[in-house]
Amino acid sequence: MIEWREADRQLHLANGHLSYILAIHENGALGLLHVGAPLATGRSYRHLVVRPFRGFSNRLGDPVALECPTPGAGDYRMPGLAVEQPDGSTVLELAYREHRILAGKPAIPGLPSTYAEADGEAETVEVDLADVRSGLVVTLSYTIFRDVAAVARSVRLRNQGPADLRISTAMSLVLDLPDAGWNLVHLVGAWARERQVVERRLVPGRQSISSGRGSSSAAHNPFVALRRPTTTETHGEAIGVALVYSGNFLAEVEVEPYGTARVRTGINPETFTWALAPGEEFATPEAILVWTADGLGAMSDAFHRLFRERLARGTWRDRPRPILVNNWEGTYFDFNEERLVAIATVARDLGIELFVLDDGWFGKRDDDTSSLGDWFVDRRKLPGGIDGLARRITDLGLAFGLWIEPEMVSERSELFAAHPDWAIGIPGRPRTEGRQQLVLDLGRTEVVDHLARVLGEILGSGPISYVKWDMNRWITEPWSATLRADRQGEFFHRYILGVYELYRRLTRAFPDILFESCASGGDRFDAGMLAYAPQAWTSDDTDAIERLAIQWGSSLAYPVSSMGAHVSAVPNHQTGRVTPLATRAAVAFFGVFGYELDTTALTDDEQAEVRDQVAFYKKHRDVLQRGRFHRLRGPFEGDGNTTAWMSVADDRGRAVVGVYRVLNRPAPGPDRIQLRGLDPDREYRITVWPQIADGVARANTLTRRGDDLEAVGLLIDLDRHEAAGYGDFWSRLFVLEAA
Ligand code: GLA
Secondary structure (H helix, E strand, O other): OEEEEOOOOEEEEEOOOOEEEEEEOOOOOEEEEEEEOOOOOOOOOHHHOOOOOOOOOOOOOOOOOEOOOOOOOOOOOOOOEEEEOOOOOOOOOOEEEEEEEEEOOOOOOOOOOOOOOOHHHEEEEEEEEEEOOOOEEEEEEEEEEOOOOEEEEEEEEEEOOOOOEEEEEEEEEEEEEOOOOOEEEEEEOOOOOOOEEEEEEOOOEEEEEEOOOOOOOOOEEEEEEEEOOOOOOOOEOEEEEEEEOOOOEEEEEEEOOOOOEEEEEEEOHHHOOEEEOOOOEEEOOEEEEEEEOEHHHHHHHHHHHHHHHHOOOOOOOOOOOOOEEEOHHHHOOOOOHHHHHHHHHHHHHHOOOEEEEOOOOEOOOOOOOEOOOOOOEOOOOOOOHHHHHHHHHHHHOOEEEEEEOOOEEOOEOHHHHHOHHHEOOOOOOOOOOEOOEEEEOOOOHHHHHHHHHHHHHHHOOOOOOEEEEOOOOOOOOOOOOOOOHHHHHHHHHHHHHHHHHHHHHHHHHOOOOEEEEOEOOEOOOOHHHHOOOOEEEOOOOOOHHHHHHHHHHHOOOOOHHHEEEEEEOOOOOOOOOOOOHHHHHHHHOOOEEEEEOOHHHOOHHHHHHHHHHHHHHHHHHHHHHHOEEEEEEOOOOOOOOEEEEEEEOOOOOEEEEEEEEOOOOOOOOOEEEOOOOOOOOOEEEEEEEOOOOOHHHHHHOOEEEHHHHHHOOEEEOOOHHHHHOOOOOEEEEEEEEEO
8 A cells, every 4th residue: 555666765655545645855855746536556756746846945935745844944834843943943954764664553652543453454654754953853654544545644753862842833734735726614613503514715825723722622623624616525526634633723724826735734833832852752643634536425434434433442433322311401400319210211111222311410519610520429319329320220221321521620629629729720810710610630640640530430330331521611721730831832732631541541441331522512523532432412502403504514524423413302402493303303313313301201292203213213223323424415505494414324225314494485396305325226115204194205105226316316395285284394204225
């Protein structure tokens, strides 16, 4: 997969899906010859360098494609790396020293990353560039995967010189593209409306997204895509770049005056510096690059497969995820053991598999003003302890799960009274509060040790098989008592390294627990978290219509198996909207399915519906959680009134299609939803869910060939009299089974 041509000083990474070709320039700089369509190996591509790079001294500002650009020597674009030396200068002359081609993929110490299970699955090349004067050695690492159109890239910096160095920018990836004829696609949002798709033409200058909040955040997601203006879901070039990181990030594109585009992503340099003493090493997070000529759908599929199968890990990676009921929207803080057992008992009767106890079980937490940090059970509410409740739940035949928020402390808590200095803040300055809580300094080892111990005790105290790990505020007044004044720039990165360390310890200690990450819903929904928690609470917004947009946007990079999606009560607690129970389920089915309501409040009719939903999901869970996901029509397209998507089993023997219509408009015209990913030559028997004998069911309950279903599509032709009765928020699922 990786070819080195000594005579051409060229490295060619190729896997039949894409080529990534590097060359060493005359001055030793590492350059990019080509990224994109697969090109033949066994050939030189040196002719792609029109102007050999000898440094910028003769033609200042030439837009040569560089892999590790540094400032101050004629490349006026954004740097990939900036390192301050003892004299205060940041100029480096990084020149090729050697490279190593390795089978498989080495891990990145302390950071989450994709991996290979067998050596043949991936190949890695590490290229060392050295700056003789400072003694800095930069190792650029590239892994190409055999079966996915993806390259993983990360950087290691080693100080082999005699003096302290200070890193101020260390991007994980720099990608110099020869033209700027792309649209930038990215995901923006806020609490309860995360990951909305935004798109804009690249224009001269810099366009960037970032976080400085301590988490990757709902405001921007550490993922961007470039697509040609003509690229669709199924055709055309697309490049996706995702950062495997959960802290402050930057993703940026610069279009420079000659019309080329430089993409870079990594730790946000605005809130980062790192001291590198002689002998020390620093590793950046990894960035994943996907290239395809087959549209945004193929780009997403590459991310989905890689994230689901070679980023997520542990016992739950490949196991069917349980259908859960979570008590949060059902009870909020107002519960006791009997009420929880009552909810679980009904849930069990409905076929639900896991009961999750959310916030409020510890300390004296009757609202959100106290007790975070006091991870011991509140016996007023749960006299039998976690163990007592967990046993009652498991005796019912349900698994038991628990909510925790390890990174936080309430001022009203025993932990804060004992260790006020563990909370992040600057002595002598007021602390900004968020949700009446403070953030613990996870950059300190004693804090991580303490949390690993107390949480280990709780998680080991009973039959717990699931943990929801929440994180409900951003970081303010960043400063750590354990860092020297000139190292405070390390604060944010050290915080997230501490989070990863705690995750690592708890997931190792409890390999059978399914971890779900959460941050006020989807505030830390990123590839870094997926390495520890294979699923995440997608959003606190459980409204079915809002979820169409949130799940659609999330699916650009993240697999369906990572998106927690629950049916909740109406009027919806976030929007006040009243949607049919069937539509709430039909949306949540395209996620890791569950309920977030008081099951004892369901009427008999609703219980019957829920029983049917649970049975449906169990029957098609494999396809819904792990099938190839296709976005057919979306909330960000046209008038956004119709959304349709589908998941297809790997053997194309079964598929589930969801069609959703937001507002009911009178006298609708006929509509056709063209399907994807089917076997054109096979016959598919179509059934409609829920089973309502209306015009849509009559038009589609047929056996049709895959080619017919792809070329012509499902027939959404609502009878105008029937349609009048549907009201808004209509949905229908279609199950296709190969005959
Ligand atoms: C956050 C989570 C919710 C719930 C509450 C509990 O908002 O996203 O799902 O767990 O905290 O306080």
